[in-house]
Amino acid sequence: MSATGRAFASRHLLGIEGLGADELVLLLDLGERFLELGERPIKKVPTLRGRTVINLFLEASTRTRTSFEIAAKRLSADAVNVSGSGSSTSKGESLLDTARNLVAMRPDVVVLRHQASGAAEFVARHVDAAVVNAGDGTHEHPTQALLDASTIRHHKGSIAGLEIAIVGDIEHSRVARSNLYALTRLGANVRLCAPFTMMPQGIESLAGDHRRQVSTHARLESALEGADVVMMLRIQRERMGDGPARFPTNREYSRHFGLSPRTVAFAKPDAILMHPGPINRGVEMDPTIADGPRSVVLEQVTRGVAIRMAVLYVLGTGGAVPSEFGSA
Amino acid sequence: MTTAVGTEAERKLLDPPGVERALESLASSLVSRHGGASSLALVGIRTGGYDLAERLASILAREGASVPLGAIDIALYRDDVFEGLPRPAVGSTELPFSLPGRVVVLVDDVLYTGRTVRAALDALIDYGRPRAVELAVLVDRGHRELPIQPDHVGLRVETTRQEQVEVLGARVPAATRVVVRARSPR
Numbered sequence: 044m045s046a047t048g049r050a051f052a053s054r055h056l057l058g059i060e061g062l063g064a065d066e067l068v069l070l071l072d073l074g075e076r077f078l079e080l081g082e083r084p085i086k087k088v089p090t091l092r093g094r095t096v097i098n099l100f101l102e103a104s105t106r107t108r109t110s111f112e113i114a115a116k117r118l119s120a121d122a123v124n125v126s127g128s129g130s131s132t133s134k135g136e137s138l139l140d141t142a143r144n145l146v147a148m149r150p151d152v153v154v155l156r157h158q159a160s161g162a163a164e165f166v167a168r169h170v171d172a173a174v175v176n177a178g179d180g181t182h183e184h185p186t187q188a189l190l191d192a193s194t195i196r197h198h199k200g201s202i203a204g205l206e207i208a209i210v211g212d213i214e215h216s217r218v219a220r221s222n223l224y225a226l227t228r229l230g231a232n233v234r235l236c237a238p239f240t241m242m243p244q245g246i247e248s249l250a251g252d253h254r255r256q257v258s259t260h261a262r263l264e265s266a267l268e269g270a271d272v273v274m275m276l277r278i279q280r281e282r283m284g285d286g287p288a289r290f291p292t293n294r295e296y297s298r299h300f301g302l303s304p305r306t307v308a309f310a311k312p313d314a315i316l317m318h319p320g321p322i323n324r325g326v327e328m329d330p331t332i333a334d335g336p337r338s339v340v341l342e343q344v345t346r347g348v349a350i351r352m353a354v355l356y357v358l359g360t361g362g363a364v365p366s367e368f369g370s371a
Numbered sequence: 372m373t374t375a376v377g378t379e380a381e382r383k384l385l386d387p388p389g390v391e392r393a394l395e396s397l398a399s400s401l402v403s404r405h406g407g408a409s410s411l412a413l414v415g416i417r418t419g420g421y422d423l424a425e426r427l428a429s430i431l432a433r434e435g436a437s438v439p440l441g442a443i444d445i446a447l448y449r450d451d452v453f454e455g456l457p458r459p460a461v462g463s464t465e466l467p468f469s470l471p472g473r474v475v476v477l478v479d480d481v482l483y484t485g486r487t488v489r490a491a492l493d494a495l496i497d498y499g500r501p502r503a504v505e506l507a508v509l510v511d512r513g514h515r516e517l518p519i520q521p522d523h524v525g526l527r528v529e530t531t532r533q534e535q536v537e538v539l540g541a542r543v544p545a546a547t548r549v550v551v552r553a554r555s556p557r
Contacts, residue, residue, distance in 0.1 A: 076444075076461045085497040088447035118447075360452045 055167045055174040056354055058183035059224035067192065067225055073353035074193050074346065080117060081348060091120035091359045095150040099142070100177070101127040102158045106320055106344065107177050107186075111154045114351035120359060123150070138162060139169055146170040152359050155179070160217075173358040181215045186354060187319055188221035190347040192229060194339055195272055197346070198315050203230030208266040208310070210300060211276025211327060212289070213237040213246065218319045219276060220249065227253035235259050236266035238300065240289040263300050267309035274317040275302055275327040293326045303329040307337075315339045384510065384528055384536070385549040393525030394423065397507050398430045400523040401476060408436035410502070412473045416491050417444040417462040419480035422541035423509055427478060441466040443477075448490035470499030476523070480538040482508040485519035510549055512536045 053061060080086055096115040100108045108124060115122035127133060132141050152173045155163050160180030167174035178184040196202050207226055213219050213235050226233050227250040235246060239261055247257040260266035267273060290296045302316065316338045324330050333340060385393060402408055408431050415424030421442045428440045444462035477491055488506060507523035512530040530536060535554045540546035
C-alpha cells in the first residue's frame with residue numbers, strides 16, 4: 044500500500060477552468076475504475092455510507108439528475124433530490140436562502156444545477172458543504188466535459204493531438220465551454236463551429252495558453268474536415284431569451300449545421316459522433332446518424348455515472364485523490 | 372520481546388528461497404486440506420496479495436493442479452477513508468470465474484490488523500456466494516483488531532506495533548524477500 048494521497052486543489056467542483064491536466068487525468072482514471080462497478084450484479088460499494096448528497100436541480104434535467112443520484116447511491120451515500128418546481132424557490136425563496144436551509148440539514152455534498160451562470164460558485168462561497176456544479180447557465184458543466192473526455196479517451200486511446208469539432212450554439216453552451224477547457228488542456232485541437240449569430244467573438248481566449256489549439260468555423264464542412272471526434276450541441280431555444288431569432292428555421296439550421304450522411308462524410312471514417320443529449324432528432328443529428336454505429340451517445344451516458352462517482356468519491360471523502368492507480 | 376529492534380534499520384525474515392519454501396508450504400497445506408485443488412480458486416488482494424497468489428497458482432500448476440486466479444481491490448471497502456490518511460489507489464477487481472460452489476482462497480502478503488481481510492470479504496461477497504472462503508497469508512505478524520484468523524500461514528512472526536513488515540520484490544521470485552523494520556514516521 045505504497046500509494047500516497049494527494050490533495051485535490053479544491054473542496055468543490057465548480058468548473059473545469061480551475062483544474063489542471065493532472066487533476067483531469069486523475070478523475071478520468073478514477074472514472075475507469077468505477078465503470079466496472081456498473082457491470083457487477085451488486086452495483087454498490089460502501090465507501091460513502093452515512094454521507095448525504097443533496098441534488099438541488101433548480102432547472103429541468105432528467106439525465107444529469109438521475110446520473111448523479113445513481114452515482115451517489117452506488118457509493119452508498121444517501122441522495123436527496125430537490126427540484127425547482129414544487130420547491131420553495133417556486134414560492135420566491137432566494138437561491139441563497141434555499142441553499143442555507145438545505146445545508147443546515149448537514150449534507151456533505153450539494154450538487155447544484157441552476158439557470159444563472161456563477162450560481163454554483165456563489166453557493167459554494169456561502170455554505171459549508173462541498174458543491175458540485177451540475178450546470179450553471181451558460182457558464183460550465185464540468186461533469187459533462189469529464190464524461191465526454193472519458194468517452195473520447197476510451198475510443199481514441201489518448202486525447203492529445205486529436206482534432207475535435209464542437210458544433211452548435213457555442214454562445215449559450217456550457218457544455219462547449221467546459222469541453223473547451225478540458226480538451227485543450229488534455230492536448231486536443233478544438234474546432235468550434237456555429238452560425239455567426241451563435242459564435243462569441245474571441246472565444247479562443249478562454250483557452251488561455253492553449254488558445255492556439257482553438258479555431259472557429261462558420262461552415263460545418265470546414266470544421267468536420269478530417270475530424271477525429273464530432274460533438275454536436277443541442278439547440279436550446281429556452282436559453283436564447285426574447286431577442287431576435289438566431290436562425291430562421293430548424294430546417295435551415297439542420298441543412299447547414301446538422302450532422303447528416305452527407306456532412307458526416309467530411310470527418311475521418313473512424314470519427315466518433317457525440318451529443319450531450321437530449322437530441323433534437325432531425326435538427327442537430329439525423330436519426331440515422333444518432334442511432335448509427337459511430338454514435339457513442341449512449342456510452343456517454345454510461346460513463347457519466349462513473350465520472351460522477353469519481354467526483355463524489357473525491358469530494359465526499361474530503362478531497363484527497365490517489366496519486367497513482369492500482370497496477371493491472 | 373526478545374528481539375532487539377531499533378538497533379538495526381532492517382531485519383530479514385525470509386530470503387528469496389525462504390519465500391519460495393513458504394509458498395510451497397502454503398500450496399501443500401491447501402492441497403492436503405482439500406485433497407487436491409479442483410474446487411479452489413485463488414483471489415489475491417491487491418496489490419501485494421495478488422503477486423503472491425500468482426506465484427501460488429504457478430506452484431500448484433507445477434504439481435498438476437490448474438487453479439483459477441482472480442484479484443480483488445478493496446480501496447472502496449476500507450473503513451478508514453475518512454481518517455485523513457494517505458489513500459491507496461483504487462484498483463480493479465477481476466474474478467474471471469463464478470463464485471457459487473467454489474472454495475475461494477483469499478491470498479494476502481502480510482496479515483496484521485485483519486481490516487484488509489474484512490474489507491476483502493465484503494467486496495468478495497458482493498460478487499456472489501462462494502461455498503466457503505479461506506485465508507492464506509505469507510506472513511502472520513499478529514496484532515489483530517478483528518476476529519479474523521488465517522487458515523494457511525507461511526510464516527508466523529512476533530512483532531511490535533512500532534514495526535512494519537514488508538514483502539519486497541514480490542513480482543520477481545529471485546528477488547522476493549520479507550523484512551521487518553521500524554515504522555517510517557509519516
